[in-house]
Amino acid sequence: MLLAGSFAFGSAPSPAPAPLKKVLILYDSAGESGWRGKLYGICLQNLLGHFQVAIESKAVENYLEGEMERFDVIFYIGAVYENKLPEPFKKDALKTDKTVCWLGHNLWQIAWGEDKKPAGKFENRFGFRFGGNSNSAYNLVLYRGYAFTRRSVNPGLGLVTLTDTGLARELATCLCSEPHSETPYIVRGRNFWYVADVPFAYVTMSDRYLVFADLLHDVLEIDHERKLRALVRIEDVHGLASPEKLVEIADLLRAEGVPFSVAVIPVFQDPRGVYNYRQPQTIPLSRNKKLVSALKYMVERGGEIVLHGYTHQWRDQPNPKSGVSAEDYEFFRVRLDAGGRQVLEGPVPEDSLEWVGERVGKALLELKSAGLSPVAWETPHYLASELDNRYFGRYFKLMVHRGIYFVDDGGTLRFSNQFFPYPIETDYYGQRIAPENLYCYAASAYMGEPPSTVPAMLYQARLNQAVRDGWASFFFHWYQDIRVLKELVRGLKNMGYEFVTLGSLAN
The missing domain is CATH 3.20.20.370 (Glycoside hydrolase/deacetylase)
Incomplete structure (x- = not known):
C-alpha cells in the first residue's frame, strides 16, 4: 500500500526543535526606589537574550498564586530593601520544584520565621542559612580562580552559611579586605539559587557582574561551547x-x-x-x-x-x-x-x-x-x-x-x-x-x-x-x-x- 506525501527515501525526518524554556522575571517596584527593580529587570532580560528562552517580566507585587508553575526558571530581583512581598509568592518560592534564582534583598521573608530568626524549614530544604545583611566593604568576588571587583559603596550584602553541603554548594565567594572576612556570594541549594546582591548595581568592567553572566548558563541549564x-x-x-x-x-x-x-x-x-x-x-x-x-x-x-x-x-x-x-x-x-x-x-x-x-x-x-x-x-x-x-x-x-x-x-x-x-x-x-x-x-x-x-x-x-x-x-x-x-x-x-x-x- 502506497501513501501519498513528500517522503524522501534514505532520510530521516528532521527532529522537532526543543521547546523554549520559559523564564519569569519578578522585580520590586514599590516605594521611592521602585524604579531600580524595573531597570534591573531590563538588564537581566538583556543578559537572558544570550539564550534561547521565552521571557515574561512583571512587578513582584502583581504576582498571582501558582503563577511560577507555568515557568521553568523564576528570577526575583530584590532591589528594594524590606519591600513587603506577596504571601502567594513567598509560599510558592518555598514549595516549588522549579528553578528559583533570588537576587539581592528580602530573603529573610522566606528564610526566617515570624520571630525574624532563621527557620528550619528553609534551611532543611535548601541546605543554607540566611544571616541578615552586612554593610561591610566586601570588595572582591572570587570565582574560578579569578578575582572580580565589587564596589565597596554597594550596600547590603546578604550573609549566608552552608549548613548541609550535600544539598548546597558555594559557587562564588565574596571577600572583605579590612577587616578580613569572607562569605558566599552565590549559593545553590537544590533548585534554589541565591545571589548576595543585585549584580546590575554599581557595575564596572572588572565586576562580579561577569560571574553572574557566566553562571546564567547553569541556572538555565543551557550550556555553550567554551571558546574565546x-x-x-x-x-x-x-x-x-x-x-x-x-x-x-x-x-x-x-x-x-x-x-x-x-x-x-x-x-x-x-x-x-x-x-x-x-x-x-x-x-x-x-x-x-x-x-x-x-x-x-x-x-x-x-x-x-x-x-x-x-x-x-x-x-x-x-x-x-x-x-x-x-x-x-x-x-x-x-x-x-x-x-x-x-x-x-x-x-x-x-x-x-x-x-x-x-x-x-x-x-x-x-x-x-x-x-x-x-x-x-x-x-x-x-x-x-x-x-x-x-x-x-x-x-x-x-x-x-x-x-x-x-x-x-x-x-x-x-x-x-x-x-x-x-x-x-x-x-x-x-x-x-x-x-x-x-x-x-x-x-x-x-x-x-x-x-x-x-x-x-x-x-x-x-x-x-x-x-x-x-x-x-x-x-x-x-x-x-x-x-x-x-x-x-x-x-x-x-x-x-x-x-x-x-x-x-x-x-
Missing part, C-alpha cells in the same frame, strides 16, 4: 580622517591575521567652524575620493563597514560639547552641568519614526554613493530614545555598541549603561548586539570613564576568560598610535582569543 573570541573596531572615521593612517591600520591587521570593522560617519559636520577658522564645514564621505579609496582598501584587507550614525552630532549647536561630528550626540539631548558632567535631558525635539528613518536613509544613501555597505549599526555615543532603538533593531540585523536603557521615575529619567561579555540575540529593544566590553584605549579619562590603558584592557580581557563563551571586544580611534593597537591585538591573541568577523554575528 575577539572583535576590534576602528572608530569614528569621517571626512577628515587620514587615508594614510587607515591604510597603515589595514596593513597591520592584515599582517596579524585579524579581521576588523570600521565605524564610518557618512557626513562630517562642523557647523560653527570650531576646527575650520569659524567657517562652517560639511564633508560628505563620497566627495573625499582618497578617503573612499582607503576605506575600500580596508575592506579588501579584511575590514567590514559599520554605519555610525549620519552626522554623529545634532543641528548647529553643542550637544553637549562642540556641535562637531564624532564629539557630540546625534539622537539625544545632553548638556553639561556646572561641574562639566553630562546630564541626559531626553530625546531630541524632532524625534519620531519619520525623523529617525530619514536620518538612517540619508546615511545609507551616502554610504552607497561611496560604494560601501554596512554589516552593522553603531548608535553615536550609544545613546538614543527607546523609539529610535526599536527602529534600529527592526532595520539592522546587528548592532555593535553598549546598550543604554531607561525607566521613567516620576518624570526623572533613570538609566543603565550595560555592556555584554557575549553576543545578545535579542535585547529589551529587540536588537541583536555584538559585545563591546573592553571599551577603548584612552590614556586619559574619556566620555566620563577613567583612563583605559593597555594593561587595564588586557586585565579585563583576562577576567572575561572566566565566562565560558566570553568575548574580548574593543574599539580603537583611527588617529591613535598604531603601536598601541598592535600591542592590544597581540596581547589578546596570546591569551587565546581568536579574532572573528563582525559579520559572522549577523547571520
Whole structure:
C-alpha cells in the first residue's frame, strides 16, 4: 500500500526543535526606589537574550498564586530593601520544584520565621542559612580562580552559611579586605539559587557582574561551547580622517591575521567652524575620493563597514560639547552641568519614526554613493530614545555598541549603561548586539570613564576568560598610535582569543 506525501527515501525526518524554556522575571517596584527593580529587570532580560528562552517580566507585587508553575526558571530581583512581598509568592518560592534564582534583598521573608530568626524549614530544604545583611566593604568576588571587583559603596550584602553541603554548594565567594572576612556570594541549594546582591548595581568592567553572566548558563541549564573570541573596531572615521593612517591600520591587521570593522560617519559636520577658522564645514564621505579609496582598501584587507550614525552630532549647536561630528550626540539631548558632567535631558525635539528613518536613509544613501555597505549599526555615543532603538533593531540585523536603557521615575529619567561579555540575540529593544566590553584605549579619562590603558584592557580581557563563551571586544580611534593597537591585538591573541568577523554575528 502506497501513501501519498513528500517522503524522501534514505532520510530521516528532521527532529522537532526543543521547546523554549520559559523564564519569569519578578522585580520590586514599590516605594521611592521602585524604579531600580524595573531597570534591573531590563538588564537581566538583556543578559537572558544570550539564550534561547521565552521571557515574561512583571512587578513582584502583581504576582498571582501558582503563577511560577507555568515557568521553568523564576528570577526575583530584590532591589528594594524590606519591600513587603506577596504571601502567594513567598509560599510558592518555598514549595516549588522549579528553578528559583533570588537576587539581592528580602530573603529573610522566606528564610526566617515570624520571630525574624532563621527557620528550619528553609534551611532543611535548601541546605543554607540566611544571616541578615552586612554593610561591610566586601570588595572582591572570587570565582574560578579569578578575582572580580565589587564596589565597596554597594550596600547590603546578604550573609549566608552552608549548613548541609550535600544539598548546597558555594559557587562564588565574596571577600572583605579590612577587616578580613569572607562569605558566599552565590549559593545553590537544590533548585534554589541565591545571589548576595543585585549584580546590575554599581557595575564596572572588572565586576562580579561577569560571574553572574557566566553562571546564567547553569541556572538555565543551557550550556555553550567554551571558546574565546575577539572583535576590534576602528572608530569614528569621517571626512577628515587620514587615508594614510587607515591604510597603515589595514596593513597591520592584515599582517596579524585579524579581521576588523570600521565605524564610518557618512557626513562630517562642523557647523560653527570650531576646527575650520569659524567657517562652517560639511564633508560628505563620497566627495573625499582618497578617503573612499582607503576605506575600500580596508575592506579588501579584511575590514567590514559599520554605519555610525549620519552626522554623529545634532543641528548647529553643542550637544553637549562642540556641535562637531564624532564629539557630540546625534539622537539625544545632553548638556553639561556646572561641574562639566553630562546630564541626559531626553530625546531630541524632532524625534519620531519619520525623523529617525530619514536620518538612517540619508546615511545609507551616502554610504552607497561611496560604494560601501554596512554589516552593522553603531548608535553615536550609544545613546538614543527607546523609539529610535526599536527602529534600529527592526532595520539592522546587528548592532555593535553598549546598550543604554531607561525607566521613567516620576518624570526623572533613570538609566543603565550595560555592556555584554557575549553576543545578545535579542535585547529589551529587540536588537541583536555584538559585545563591546573592553571599551577603548584612552590614556586619559574619556566620555566620563577613567583612563583605559593597555594593561587595564588586557586585565579585563583576562577576567572575561572566566565566562565560558566570553568575548574580548574593543574599539580603537583611527588617529591613535598604531603601536598601541598592535600591542592590544597581540596581547589578546596570546591569551587565546581568536579574532572573528563582525559579520559572522549577523547571520
